[in-house]
Amino acid sequence: MTQHRITSLDALTALYPNPIVPASIAKEIDHVDANYAALIAASPFFVLATNGPGGLDCSPRGDQPGFVTVADAKTLLIPDRRGNNRLDSLKNILFDPRIGMLFLVPGYGETLRVNGVAVLSDDPELCARFEMAGKLPACVTVVTVESVYFQCSRAVVRAGLWNPQTHVAKGAVPSAGTILRDITARDAAVETFDGEAYDKALPERVKATLY
Incomplete structure (x- = not known):
């Protein structure tokens, strides 16, 4: 990868020859x-x-x-x-x-x-x-x-940002609670986070604290 590193303006612009x-x-x-x-x-x-x-x-x-x-x-x-x-x-x-x-x-x-x-x-x-x-x-x-x-x-x-068919289904990616649980679990000095409880309470907490 190092040998292909772009380090000059001339090298960069050469990759984009079409005029603005x-x-x-x-x-x-x-x-x-x-x-x-x-x-x-x-x-x-x-x-x-x-x-x-x-x-x-x-x-x-x-x-x-x-x-x-x-x-x-x-x-x-x-x-x-x-x-x-x-x-x-x-x-x-x-x-x-x-x-x-x-x-x-x-x-x-x-x-x-x-x-x-x-x-x-x-x-x-x-x-x-x-x-x-x-x-x-x-x-x-x-x-x-x-x-x-x-x-x-x-x-x-x-x-496809505005295409509903491309929206991620619930559960297809890690939830906020899952992320917090897994991060805290890596540190023995920190009590493991209750991710399930966090996710369960989150929708109502967001709603109640929008402003």
């Missing part, structure tokens, strides 16, 4: 226009990429469509909903404000990529804008947009 399609460049702009705002409003899910002292992190974010607010063409507002309190993404933003976002819209082939810089705010008035089920977010991530563009549908089509 003009649309691939034209689609990128430095703000959120009406079309890109419509995609963000329709998206219930995005992946947030950050960088910090411990390295890179990629974290899911989801809520009802429109939970990410387009405040203006250069500003996005993201409420931080309840999670596991690891705070990986938020701690990274304090260290390095650069972020990347990948929005998905169920049933829609293209994805939307947004890059920018972020700050965290616990402004009471700002948090109050995102009340849900009587709960306020602990903070809001304020993103200054630097680039926005859609990604073509090839990856989604190849994956």
Whole structure:
């Protein structure tokens, strides 16, 4: 494998001799226009990429469509909903404000990529804008947009992402409880996790703690 390692830009570009399609460049702009705002409003899910002292992190974010607010063409507002309190993404933003976002819209082939810089705010008035089920977010991530563009549908089509026939059947992959049980079982100093009880309680716990 070492002898085939790609180590230079020339070597890399030689593998992709076809010219860049003009649309691939034209689609990128430095703000959120009406079309890109419509995609963000329709998206219930995005992946947030950050960088910090411990390295890179990629974290899911989801809520009802429109939970990410387009405040203006250069500003996005993201409420931080309840999670596991690891705070990986938020701690990274304090260290390095650069972020990347990948929005998905169920049933829609293209994805939307947004890059920018972020700050965290616990402004009471700002948090109050995102009340849900009587709960306020602990903070809001304020993103200054630097680039926005859609990604073509090839990856989604190849994956069959929105095709119900390709969805994994329950039990076909390890459950959260199984994963926790097997990891803790490897450490003699840690009491083995009751994975079955965890899986049994998980659906109701998720439902009760969404916000």
